[in-house]
Amino acid sequence: MKTTEIQTSPLDQKLGDHKTHRFQLRLESLPTVAALVIFAAMIVYGELSYGRILQYNTLSNLLINNAHLVIIAVGMTFVILSGGIDLSVGAVIAFTSVSGVMLMNAGLNPWIATLFMIVVGGIFGLTSAILIQYFNVQPFIATLAMMFLARGLASMLSTVPERLPDDSPFRFLGKQVKIIDGPKVNDLVLTAGVVIAVVVVLVAFFVLHRTRLGRTVYATGGSEQSAVLMGLPVNRTKIWVYVISGALAGLASAVYTARLGIAQNITGNGWELDAIAATVIGGTLLTGGAGYVLGSVVGALVLGLMNVLITRDGSIPPEATTIITGGILLVFVLLQRVVGARQRK
Template identity: 70%
Template sequence: MTTTIEHAQAAPTPPWHRRAIERARRRGIDVRTLPTGAAGIILAVMLVYGEIAYGQVLQASTLSNLLINNAHFVILAVGLSFVILAGGIDLSVGAVIAVSSVAGVMLVGAGWPTPLAIAAMIGIGTAFGTASGVLVQHFGVQPFIATLAMMFLARGLASMLSTTPQRLPDDSSFRLLGEPWKLIDGPRVNDLMASAGLVVAVVVVVVAAIVLQRTRFGRTVYAIGGSESSAALMGLRVPRTKLAIYVISGTLAGVAAVVYTARLGTAQNITGMGWELTAIAAVVIGGTLLTGGYGYVVGSVIGALVLGLMTVLITRDGGVPPEMTTIITGGILFVFVMLQRAVVRRRR
């Protein structure tokens, strides 16, 4: 069984489109990997452009900071990859990060041990993911509506907990998770750095890739995204899998909250505002179809790094207003949505 179930053809393919696909096939190119490959090329071009235009981009310290500062975002994108690959959507993850972060910092301030506070933060994410999955699978609520409801609920709970920023105690062991460590002592400040949060992100990416590509559960996720009815007729565990993907997304949102809070040392009820849309954009830029069935975890990681590097380059430029980040993100997303149209929708 392959890792995808092919979509039924929804619309006729233009002649130029068919010719391009046939040329790719003759050259041994898997057209399903084209969007992910394009994202990788864009990331490489951005790195080279940044080095030429601003300097000190292709160096250990800058790349280390890019990875460390976007570790939570990578984790968030990986969680959403499971949902989108199955043809769903999760709009609650940004608000889940907010309520998890505020609750975690307040628990630490109340004297809870760091491990228990971390477990509570991840548990909050799991609880919201489970609620979304139950609404979608067992009550037949559309994923958009179910997760939108969870988003409002989580944001409201975060505001009820506190409307002012909460700060971790300076001597809290929680902060150690966000402290960077030096791996290689480079010249001047050009050191290769890492952090516990980055290690967690790497582990999440590796485990997610193995699960999606090497397990029955992962094949079922792809199959549901290709055709849920076909997956059910094949005897796959569709209900259990649909519930599980939202649990995974919520749990990883809780993990992302831990990583983000440890790095910043603060939390507030407006944390994560709009992050769900940015994470969805990262997944799409990485080559995952919004209709489900096609995509790779590594593509979502590349998409997250593309958006993170774009912010770095705009900051380095200094003359570009911050609002341009949203405009450029929209432009890149539009290009990749059009590129996804070039992915083959073969007849069954």
């Protein structure tokens, strides 16, 4: 008996590979789509339950109050995509905020002080990267050490709030500018901090999806060994992602401090966890190699809108915020596990 072999043409193979690639892309984007659905559902629920959610001033407050979180979530996206973690960003924000304000109050030009905050943040990230890359320290331990170091330095500098003068040029970053004059107090207002956050997101999107550095970040997180075998600059890339995360923490510190006009050594407590939560909720895999910077923005806005709804409700204690955040994070981690299992199949 003759057996008939079915030969597959190159065109059929290409079509099959294309369908498989599209299916994997749909799976990878599933957590991000879920975050968008949750964000939309929260808006609908808030509008039906409390009202005045779909209006200019709510949108303005959401963007202004969470601009700093968006910025550090972008930096965290780079790190997690590469397969790492950065626990130091909250403490780096505290140290750069206190030191920056003290330098401004001592007479240093505010914009030089702002540059100082960004550079110092990058130095903390570089130190973490050196420990990880050249001393084989686990990212968790290296960035935890930087967290304690930065928090301790902030406390040594000052244990009392450091205030900026109301007429400080630095406060320009937090000055509200009316974009749309709505009825009564329903105005659309933005700050330079929001514009900075948008620019950071756009630049990060371009870097991750249109440059060699971005492609190497994804490849490193997917399989570091394979990335090395392909000749990609893995070592340099892993250093860059931590420098980017630290520098963006310094930038977020400037945006946040300019809005409040005050710096404290306790600023940023737990913000590293918020940034990780925003990144994971936005669809970035904790194991690295898959995710979207725009998804991290959605994740940050989900956390911000959750705080708005809890405040509007009034009956939910503020302490419940962490419980709800933990529940949402758990759901998305489980969703990532399901997506990973389906991809392996």
